[in-house]
Amino acid sequence: MTDSPLTSFIDSLKTASEHLVRVRSEMGKVIVGQHELIHRLLVGMVGGGHILLEGLPGLAKTASVSTLARATHCKFSRIQFTPDLLPGDITGTLIYDPLQGTYSTRQGPIFANLILADEINRAPSKVQSALLEAMQERQVTIGDKTWPSPEPFLVLATQNPIEQEGTYPLPEAQMDRFMLKVVVGYPTATEELIILDRMATTRPEIIVDSVVSPKEIMAYQALLNGIRVDPLVRDYIVRLVVATREAAAGTGVAPELKRFVRIGASPRATINLTLAARACALIEGRDHVTPDDVKLIATDVLRHRILLTYEAEADEVGTESLVKILLAKVKVP
Numbered sequence: 001m002t003d004s005p006l007t008s009f010i011d012s013l014k015t016a017s018e019h020l021v022r023v024r025s026e027m028g029k030v031i032v033g034q035h036e037l038i039h040r041l042l043v044g045m046v047g048g049g050h051i052l053l054e055g056l057p058g059l060a061k062t063a064s065v066s067t068l069a070r071a072t073h074c075k076f077s078r079i080q081f082t083p084d085l086l087p088g089d090i091t092g093t094l095i096y097d098p099l100q101g102t103y104s105t106r107q108g109p110i111f112a113n114l115i116l117a118d119e120i121n122r123a124p125s126k127v128q129s130a131l132l133e134a135m136q137e138r139q140v141t142i143g144d145k146t147w148p149s150p151e152p153f154l155v156l157a158t159q160n161p162i163e164q165e166g167t168y169p170l171p172e173a174q175m176d177r178f179m180l181k182v183v184v185g186y187p188t189a190t191e192e193l194i195i196l197d198r199m200a201t202t203r204p205e206i207i208v209d210s211v212v213s214p215k216e217i218m219a220y221q222a223l224l225n226g227i228r229v230d231p232l233v234r235d236y237i238v239r240l241v242v243a244t245r246e247a248a249a250g251t252g253v254a255p256e257l258k259r260f261v262r263i264g265a266s267p268r269a270t271i272n273l274t275l276a277a278r279a280c281a282l283i284e285g286r287d288h289v290t291p292d293d294v295k296l297i298a299t300d301v302l303r304h305r306i307l308l309t310y311e312a313e314a315d316e317v318g319t320e321s322l323v324k325i326l327l328a329k330v331k332v333p
Contacts, residue, residue: 009226010287016220017285020046022211026071030206031060032198033191039283040182040300041068041156046220047279049179049272050135050155052120052170052304059184061158062118069114072217073210075150077112081123087130094143105142110134113150113214117157124168131155135177152217172307179272180297181304183320220282227278228288232333237277237294241270243326244306253329257322260312265305273301291332299323 020042027038037053041064044051053061062078069076079090092108109115110131120128134140138149157178159170175181187195198206229237245264246252277293303319312318 009223012219012223013227013282013287014285016223016282019212019216020220020283023068023071026208026211027064027067029208030067031064032194033187034060034064034184037061037064037182037184040180040297041065042283043276043279043297044156044180045072045152045154045217046224046282047179047272047275048152048154048221048224049275050157050177052175052178052181053156053158053184054161054181055158055184056186057160059186061184062116065114065116065156067208070208071211072114073213074113074152074217075214076114076116077109078116078118079109080118081120081127083122083124085123085127087127090127090130091134091140092142103143105145105147107142107147108140110140111147111150113152113154115153115155117155119159120157121159121168121170125171128168128170128174132174132177150214152214152221175304176266176268178304179276180300182300183303224275224278224282226287227281229274229278230288230333233277233289233291233294234274236291236330236333237273238270240294240298240326240330241265241267241273241302243330244269244302244322247322247326254325257325260309260315260317260322261306262309263307265302269301269305273298276301295327295332298327 024038055061066076090108090110092106094103095106096103134149135155138153140147243252247254247257247261248264250258276297277289280293280297281289299320302323306319
């Protein structure tokens with residue numbers, strides 16, 4: 001007797017969850033603590049969405065991304081954004097051969113599975129926009145030829161929140177193309193002692209095993225489409241995103257937030273919140289999304305999509321606190 005399609009799907013979900021737990025374990029060999037960061041990296045990888053990492057220097061942002069690449073056997077490329085960087089330094093360029101009288105294409109570092117765009121806000125907007133086609137269309141145009149991006153393809157960008165001199169803030173259109181914005185915090189004192197014991201050597205030798213392949217990651221992304229989102233949960237997601245726009249208009253469940261919210265989240269937030277919630281369910285090995293999945297990931301999906309008023313900035317009111325208020329006021333199914 002052969003297994004039913006449903007049994008096969010459940011078994012595939014269980015296997016995917018077990019493999020992702022192993023990836024998390026391998027990353028834990030290098031990254032101490034930062035459980036939320038590691039989870040969000042897995043959500044972005046499985047959900048096929050790009051991630052913006054914001055945090056102070058030395059908090060393992062770069063190490064987390066490179067370790068994820070090692071644990072998943074993905075081709076990894078790091079781009080250090082600087083004020084003198086050119087778009088061709090990212091995408092690639094045409095090279096002229098004077099002997100043959102022909103042009104050949106030299107692909108840039110964007111042609112990899114995992115792209116670390118380090119300190120993305122240090123490059124001018126023209127260079128930042130060079131990422132847009134690859135991030136949104138998953139293709140790169142060099143000369144008159146268009147090249148598809150490798151699969152899977154994930155851009156993980158970092159930025160320093162405190163340095164303003166010599167930086168170029170990301171425009172809203174580009175911010176909206178990141179599925180998640182993850183704020184990376186300091187480790188606890190106990191975690192920092194472990195970091196000291198593990199890393200305070202001239203050449204730390206830590207072996208990270210590759211436990212999944214890019215082909216398996218693509219299979220996990222395909223599984224994502226089979227994870228059920230109940231109509232009540234879908235309605236909850238929409239009401240939560242719409243509440244951010246109603247807050248800007250002074251209506252809805254939290255009209256008092258009008259003084260803080262200038263513009264609410266776009267429909268892309270609704271799509272990404274659903275995908276991210278599905279990824280959370282897949283990581284747990286479940287075939288359905290719960291409201292808790294939505295609440296778990298909502299802040300990371302919405303924090304960079306809500307534009308604040310000058311009054312909010314003056315009062316030091318952040319988007320995290322606003323999302324927390326909306327989560328408390330929007331009725332959960």
